[in-house]
Every structure is written in structure tokens, then in C-alpha cells.
Amino acid sequence: MAEKLSGVKGMNDILPTNSYQWLWLEGKLNAWLAQYGYNNMRTPILESTQLFTRSIGEVTDIVEKEMYSFVDSLNGDKLTLRPEGTAGVIRAVVEHSLLYNATQKLWYIGPMFRHERPQKGRYRQFHQLGVEALGFAGPDIDCEIILMLSHLWQILGLDGVELHINCLGNKEERLAHRQALINYFEQHQEILDEEAKRRLYTNPLRILDTKNQAMQELVTSAPRLIDYLGEDSLSHYNGWKTGLDALNINYIENPRLVRGLDYYNLSVFEWVSSDLGSQSTVCGGGRYDPLLAELGGKDNYAIGFAIGLERLLLSLEAQGKLPQKPVNDIYIVSDGDGTTALGFKLAAQLRSHGFSVIQNFGGGSFKAQFKRADNSGSALTLVIGENEVKQQQVVVKSMALKTQEVIELGNVIDKVKQLINR
Ligand code: ATP
Numbered sequence: 001m002a003e004k005l006s007g008v009k010g011m012n013d014i015l016p017t018n019s020y021q022w023l024w025l026e027g028k029l030n031a032w033l034a035q036y037g038y039n040n041m042r043t044p045i046l047e048s049t050q051l052f053t054r055s056i057g058e059v060t061d062i063v064e065k066e067m068y069s070f071v072d073s074l075n076g077d078k079l080t081l082r083p084e085g086t087a088g089v090i091r092a093v094v095e096h097s098l099l100y101n102a103t104q105k106l107w108y109i110g111p112m113f114r115h116e117r118p119q120k121g122r123y124r125q126f127h128q129l130g131v132e133a134l135g136f137a138g139p140d141i142d143c144e145i146i147l148m149l150s151h152l153w154q155i156l157g158l159d160g161v162e163l164h165i166n167c168l169g170n171k172e173e174r175l176a177h178r179q180a181l182i183n184y185f186e187q188h189q190e191i192l193d194e195e196a197k198r199r200l201y202t203n204p205l206r207i208l209d210t211k212n213q214a215m216q217e218l219v220t221s222a223p224r225l226i227d228y229l230g231e232d233s234l235s236h237y238n239g240w241k242t243g244l245d246a247l248n249i250n251y252i253e254n255p256r257l258v259r260g261l262d263y264y265n266l267s268v269f270e271w272v273s274s275d276l277g278s279q280s281t282v283c284g285g286g287r288y289d290p291l292l293a294e295l296g297g298k299d300n301y302a303i304g305f306a307i308g309l310e311r312l313l314l315s316l317e318a319q320g321k322l323p324q325k326p327v328n329d330i331y332i333v334s335d336g337d338g339t340t341a342l343g344f345k346l347a348a349q350l351r352s353h354g355f356s357v358i359q360n361f362g363g364g365s366f367k368a369q370f371k372r373a374d375n376s377g378s379a380l381t382l383v384i385g386e387n388e389v390k391q392q393q394v395v396v397k398s399m400a401l402k403t404q405e406v407i408e409l410g411n412v413i414d415k416v417k418q419l420i421n422r
């Protein structure tokens with residue numbers, strides 16, 4: 001026998017035992033997004049590497065060490081498997097002039113790729129649902145973005161998610177704060193770890209995001225960006241908070257929330273679940289007004305977020321909020337001349353009334369077929385033998401009620417409707 005092959009480490013198969021949960025979630029997400037007027041957007045999984053280095057920023061976890069980048073051996077192009085969805089969407093929006101005299105509310109879903117150490121809630125291929133609202137200055141849209149997420153947790157029955165918010169101001173404010181941070185950290189060089197030292201002059205803001213316990217006290221007392229914000233940024237931040245208060249949405253102001261990507265400004269936020277251990281952020285997002293111009297578009301406004309779908313499903317599972325696997329309605333067993341043909345006819349009729357039908361294929365004794373019917377978890381079994389073909393009848397068995405009746409062909413649909421209650 002040939003050797004078995006394995007999938008790539010950190011990239012998971014989603015098997016039928018779980019895939020129905022994804023379909024269920026995707027159905028809820030589709031309906032929810034439509035309620036807020038968002039349109040679906042589909043961009044390629046491969047983009048040119050420079051799209052990500054330019055938009056995400058050179059000195060970020062993603063660009064420094066997490067990207068799957070390679071040279072196309074056929075033409076030498078530098079390509080990268082997308083590590084996130086915003087860059088591709090904005091590239092496409094600019095390329096196709098979607099913001100010409102218009103605003104856009106867009107959403108996407110799909111796999112993202114990051115070369116990280118795989119663990120629970122952290123994979124090398126994972127899935128995000130993302131939203132981008134383009135052309136709105138806010139803070140009204142910033143409020144609706146939070147509102148729609150808190151509505152989603154309600155729709156899904158997800159409890160225990162905490163909202164953290166912060167304001168990252170504008171470029172000049174961040175530059176002033178950056179200098180203050182560099183001065184501060186320079187005075188405490190001995191506490192900085194290797195990564196922090198490397199980032200001190202390239203991206204000191206990201207030091208605030210460190211997970212290193214030994215540096216927690218240092219970063220807690222570091223200069224806060226909020227103290228460097230000017231009037232416009234503060235008024236945007238206050239407008240956002242006042243809006244959230246009016247909507248009765250609870251939040252925690254977290255001055256150290258900086259987000260992992262360079263393109264953010266003003267409002268940023270994260271939703272943190274209590275059920276996920278250290279991989280606890282289910283959703284992250286914020287405003288990224290400068291990105292459109294940075295990718296060759298006109299100056300404009302942008303805000304969005306991405307939900308990690310594996311983490312969302314893990315939290316729902318921990319809270320027992322995932323549905324049962326849906327049941328198949330009908331399994332048809334048949335044996336003898338003309339029984340398969342009658343089975344096809346009946347199955348087509350039942351499906352036209354909206355029922356799901358599995359026909360037994362590959363023969364087998366009635367006993368073997370009944371066993372398969374059981375294993376399929378179907379609500380009803382219809383039995384067709386030669387006698388039934390002759391009499392134009394079928395036996396209808398209900399597994400749940402443990403009943404069995406002979407029904408005239410013309411009455412089968414009504415009988416099934418009655419038993420399945422549809
Ligand atoms: P983390 O701090 O956990 O690495 P991040 O800041 O890198 O998260 P974002 O780039 O903001 O994450 O992505 C948005 C969401 O996508 C995250 O909040 C998380 O739910 C999910 N996510 C990010 N990376 C992974 C991964 N490697 N595996 C599974 N989900 C992920």
C-alpha cells in the first residue's frame with residue numbers, strides 16, 4: 001500500500017462532523033449582514049507581496065514573520081497568501097473605482113494564512129468574516145459597527161464577550177506620542193526584551209502590545225496616547241463613546257489597545273471572550289482612513305473589523321450554543337424488481353415538497369439496509385419491496401414513534417407531512 005499523506009501543519013480539514021456548524025454560522029452571518037445593508041465582496045487568496053508590506057506595515061508581526069510568501073517560478077512574481085482581508089478589498093475597491101461618487105458597505109469571508117505556532121484558537125489557515133464601511137467619516141458609523149456586532153452576539157446567543165476600545169488619533173499625534181515612548185523606553189532599556197529593543201526605533205507603539213509578563217509594569221506606566229490627542233481626535237472619540245452610551249453598550253477603555261496592523265487611526269476595538277484562554281480575541285477592528293490613499297486611491301474614510309470564525313465557534317461550543325446536526329428526513333430502502341425505479345420516483349416527489357431524501361444504493365438485505373437507515377439518523381424510513389410495487393403502496397416507518405404503516409402511493413406525501421410535522 002502507498003504511504004498515507006498528511007495535510008499541512010496548522011491547516012485543518014473541516015469534516016462532516018463539524019461542517020454543518022460552519023454552514024449554520026454562515027447562514028446566520030449572511031442574514032445579519034443583509035440586515036445592515038452590506039454587500040458581499042470576493043477577492044483572490046493570492047496577492048502581490050507588496051500589497052501587504054505596504055498596507056500592513058514592515059515592522060509588524062504579520063509582515064516580519066507570519067506571511068507565506070514565495071516567488072512564482074513561472075514568471076518571478078513575488079506573491080503572498082493573504083494573511084488578512086482588508087488589503088485585498090481596498091486594492092480591489094481602488095482598482096475598480098468603487099468609491100467614485102459613492103460609499104460602500106462590504107463584507108467578505110474566507111481563509112487567511114499566517115505562519116504562526118499552531119495551538120487551540122491559532123492556526124496557519126484560519127477563517128475570517130470581515131466588514132469594511134467606506135466613505136463614512138463617523139463617529140455614527142463607528143457606533144453602528146459596534147451595535148451590529150453586539151446584535152450578532154445576541155443572535156448567536158454568545159455571552160461573556162467584553163468590548164475594549166481606544167482612540168489612536170492621527171499621524172501627527174501618534175508621532176508626538178511615539179517620541180515620548182522612545183524617550184521613556186530608552187530610560188528603561190534594561191527591562192526591554194529582544195523584540196522590544198528591535199522595535200524601539202521602528203515601531204515603539206507595538207511594544208505596548210507585548211505579552212511578556214516581565215514588561216507589564218513598564219508598559220502600564222508608559223506615556224498614554226490619549227494624552228497626546230488633539231481636539232478633533234478627542235471629539236471623534238467622545239462622539240463614539242456618547243453614541244455607545246446612548247445605545248446601552250458596555251465598553252472598557254483600554255489605552256494600551258493598539259492593534260497589530262499599522263494602518264489604523266482614531267477608533268480601534270476588540271471583543272474578548274472569557275472562554276478562549278490566551279487566544280481570547282474573537283473580533284478586532286477599527287478605523288483605517290489613511291489606507292485608501294496609501295494604496296493609490298483618493299483620500300477617504302474607512303472602518304472595519306474581522307471576526308476569527310474558529311474562535312467564534314470555539315466560544316459558542318464552550319457555552320453549548322451550537323445546534324444539533326440537522327436530521328435527514330427520509331431514507332428509502334428497496335429490494336426487488338422495479339423497486340429502485342419506484343424509489344427514484346418517490347424520492348423526486350418528496351424532494352419537490354422540500355424533504356431531504358437518501359435512497360439506499362448498492363443493494364443489501366433488508367436487514368443491512370435498515371441498519372444503514374438507522375445510521376443515517378433519518379426521521380422516517382420508507383420501505384419498497386416487490387409487493388409494494390405491485391400494490392402501488394409503501395411502508396412508512398417512524399423511528400421516533402416506533403410505528404409502521406402501509407400507505408397508498410397517492411397518500412405518501414400527506415402521511416410524511418403529518419409525521420414530520422411540516
Ligand atoms: P492575535 O493577537 O490573537 O494574534 P491578531 O491581532 O493577530 O490576533 P487580527 O489580525 O486582528 O488578529 O485578526 C482578527 C481576528 O482573526 C482575531 O481577533 C482572531 O479572532 C482571528 N485570528 C487572527 N490570527 C489567527 C490565527 N492564526 N488563527 C485563528 N484565528 C486567528
Ligand code: MG
Nearest residue numbers: 061062116260
Ligand atoms: Mg496575531
